[in-house]
Structures are given as structure tokens and as C-alpha cells.
Amino acid sequence: MTSKPDIRSFDDDALKKALVDMGQPAFRSKQIADWIWSKGASTFDEMTNLPQGLRLNLEAGFGLHPIAPEEEQVSRDGTVKCAFPIESGKVVEGVLIPARDRMTACISSQVGCSLSCSFCATGKLKLLRNLNAGEMVDQVRHIAMLAERHHDHRLTNIVYMGMGEPLLNYKNVLASIDRITGTPGLGMSPKRITVSTAGIAKMIRKLGDDEVKFNLALSLHAAEDGKRNRIMQINESNDLASLRDALMYFNEKTGTRVTFEYILLGGFNDDIEDARDLARFAACVPCKVNLIEYNPIDDALFRKADARKTDEFKDLLEDKFNMVVNVRRSRGEDIDAACGQLANKNKLATGQG
Numbered sequence: 032m033t034s035k036p037d038i039r040s041f042d043d044d045a046l047k048k049a050l051v052d053m054g055q056p057a058f059r060s061k062q063i064a065d066w067i068w069s070k071g072a073s074t075f076d077e078m079t080n081l082p083q084g085l086r087l088n089l090e091a092g093f094g095l096h097p098i099a100p101e102e103e104q105v106s107r108d109g110t111v112k113c114a115f116p117i118e119s120g121k122v123v124e125g126v127l128i129p130a131r132d133r134m135t136a137c138i139s140s141q142v143g144c145s146l147s148c149s150f151c152a153t154g155k156l157k158l159l160r161n162l163n164a165g166e167m168v169d170q171v172r173h174i175a176m177l178a179e180r181h182h183d184h185r186l187t188n189i190v191y192m193g194m195g196e197p198l199l200n201y202k203n204v205l206a207s208i209d210r211i212t213g214t215p216g217l218g219m220s221p222k223r224i225t226v227s228t229a230g231i232a233k234m235i236r237k238l239g240d241d242e243v244k245f246n247l248a249l250s251l252h253a254a255e256d257g258k259r260n261r262i263m264q265i266n267e268s269n270d271l272a273s274l275r276d277a278l279m280y281f282n283e284k285t286g287t288r289v290t291f292e293y294i295l296l297g298g299f300n301d302d303i304e305d306a307r308d309l310a311r312f313a314a315c316v317p318c319k320v321n322l323i324e325y326n327p328i329d330d331a332l333f334r335k336a337d338a339r340k341t342d343e344f345k346d347l348l349e350d351k352f353n354m355v356v357n358v359r360r361s362r363g364e365d366i367d368a369a370c371g372q373l374a375n376k377n378k379l380a381t382g383q384g
């Protein structure tokens with residue numbers, strides 16, 4: 032790994048300054064940013080509208096290290112998972128989830144995770160490091176290509192729901208969204224992007240202060256503190272009352288409806304009383320609920336809720352509490368690409384073996 036500064040870590044102002052310091056006209060920085068963020072250049076040599084002398088100077092002075100998938104697995108349901116090697120054998124995963132009305136990229140924000148949610152394979156891996164903005168944009172760019180290649184359809188949505196807790200990598204996640212939505216960049220609408228958090232109240236409030244335009248999802252999974260503490264340690268320091276206040280603040284500042292993600296764990300949180308708890312909690316903000324089928328991981332403590340329970344749960348939320356509810360069927364289960372399964376099979380590659 033080179034010690035040259037990574038040119039993708041420069042924001043637009045810093046890049047302009049670096050170019051001017053090199054005796055170049057300021058407009059060169061726009062051309063370079065366009066190559067990096069819109070065209071996905073992986074070498075300075077590709078930047079053919081720059082003079083060759085400048086390309087050589089850039090090569091000598093800066094690093095350019097995009098990540099690209101090395102391994103691709105295609106599920107029988109059309110889901111595609113790819114492994115992106117990072118330096119020193121570390122790996123992160125991104126997933127393309129095709130559906131009738133959308134093509135979604137599920138991307139990772141950290142290598143491993145520090146939060147240890149008990150139903151999640153990634154939580155069994157140590158946090159090794161945050162991804163930088165460019166590494167998140169690279170996942171989107173490559174998964175967009177997979178959508179075209181495998182399904183002849185453009186990418187429509189992005190969820191930060193892969194490995195890691197995005198709000199614990201706040202600055203880089205927001206910088207990546209700037210590049211995904213901006214010019215130079217990928218020019219996507221922020222309304223097509225959802226950041227999913229396990230629940231860091233302080234950072235949810237910060238999203239409100241920053242008046243972000245993208246969507247927010249809370250991985251709730253239990254709406255009673257004792258129960259939530261058992262599956263998500265983060266709830267011990269960020270309890271439901273603090274999350275409720277933070278979500279209300281977020282909604283007040285942004286006007287954006289919140290999504291509650293709720294994995295149905297058979298015999299644990301799939302009862303009618305759990306549905307009532309969920310409805311009571313979710314009433315704090317305009318919202319919708321995604322009920323997610325659980326995918327057992329290798330040493331699973333839980334099982335999938337049965338279909339009858341899932342239907343009863345959904346019906347109660349819809350009929351009695353008038354909520355907007357979607358059931359998200361399990362996708363990519365055969366390639367360990369489903370919700371909570373990422374990195375289960377990459378323990379060695381991420382240094383956890």
C-alpha cells in the first residue's frame with residue numbers, strides 16, 4: 032500500500048487547491064473529479080483530456096485506489112452478491128436485490144461491525160475499519176453494472192444495510208451520498224437512498240440537524256426494552272425512549288417518513304403482543320414498517336417465524352393500527368446474501384478466523 036495521499040479523499044475545494052499548488056488551472060480539478068466520481072476511472076492514465084505531463088505528476092504524487100469485486104455469486108432468485116477485496120485480504124460484501132418494481136444495491140459501510148447484534152453474521156466479526164466514501168461509491172457503481180448485466184435494468188435504489196453501522200461512520204457515509212447524488216458523481220436522487228441504523232440516538236439527531244434528504248430506517252426488531260436488549264446490545268445505551276425522541280426530532284427537521292425494519296424471529300418477537308408494542312412505538316412518527324423474513328446463520332439462536340404468524344402480525348398492524356406494512360421475503364438465501372447473513376463465510380478473509 033502506497034503512502035501517497037489518496038486523491039479520492041480530497042473534497043472539491045481541497046482538490047482545486049492541490050491543482051493550483053501544482054501550477055495548474057483550477058478547472059483541471061473539475062475534470063479530474065469528473066473522471067473519478069462520474070466515470071469511475073481507476074488510473075490517471077485514463078484521464079485522456081489531461082495533458083500527459085499532468086497525468087504523470089498525478090501518478091507520482093497521489094494514490095487512486097478504487098475497489099472492484101473479485102467474486103460474484105448469483106442466487107437462483109436473481110440476487111447477486113459480490114465480494115470486494117480491500118487491502119491486506121480484508122473483504123466487504125455488496126448485494127444486488129432485484130424485484131419486480133426496483134433494483135436495489137445493499138452496500139456495506141464498515142469492514143466488520145462493533146455492535147454484535149445476536150441475529151447477525153456480521154456482528155460476529157470484529158470491526159476492522161470504516162470504509163471511505165470512495166469505497167462505498169465503488170460498491171454502488173459496480174452493483175449498478177450488475178443490474179444492467181444480469182437484469183437489463185438500471186439501479187433504482189440504494190440501502191446502507193450491508194456490513195457495519197453507517198451512523199458510526201457518519202462523515203464518510205454522508206460524503207459517499209454526496210458523490211452518489213451529486214455532480215460530478217452518479218446523479219441519483221437522495222429519495223432513492225436509505226440509511227439503516229441499529230439506533231444511535233445522538234447521530235439520528237445529527238441527521239436532523241444536517242437536514243439530510245435521504246431516507247432513514249431504524250432496525251427495530253423489538254419494541255420493548257428488555258427484549259431489544261437481548262438481541263441488540265446497542266439498546267442498553269440507546270434505549271427506546273431515547274430513540275423515540277431522536278426520531279421525532281429527525282422527522283420534525285426533515286419532514287421525512289421513517290422506515291422501521293423488523294426481522295420476525297420465530298417464537299421471540301412474532302407474537303400479537305409484540306405487534307402491539309411495535310405499533311405503539313412506531314406511532315411517534317409518520318412511518319412504514321418492513322417485516323423481514325429471518326435467514327438463519329450458521330450458529331443461529333433463532334428460527335424463521337412461520338407463515339401464519341407472519342400473516343397475523345401483518346394483518347394486525349394494517350387492520351387495527353392502520354399502518355403501512357410490507358413483508359420482505361427472504362432473498363439470496365442460497366448464497367448467504369440475505370439480511371443479516373453478510374460475511375458469514377468470509378471470516379478468514381476479514382481476519383476473524
Ligand code: SF4
Pocket residue numbers: 144145146147148151152153154155193194195196229371
Ligand atoms: S445488524 Fe447491523 S449493526 Fe447489528 S451487528 Fe449486524 S451489521 Fe452490525
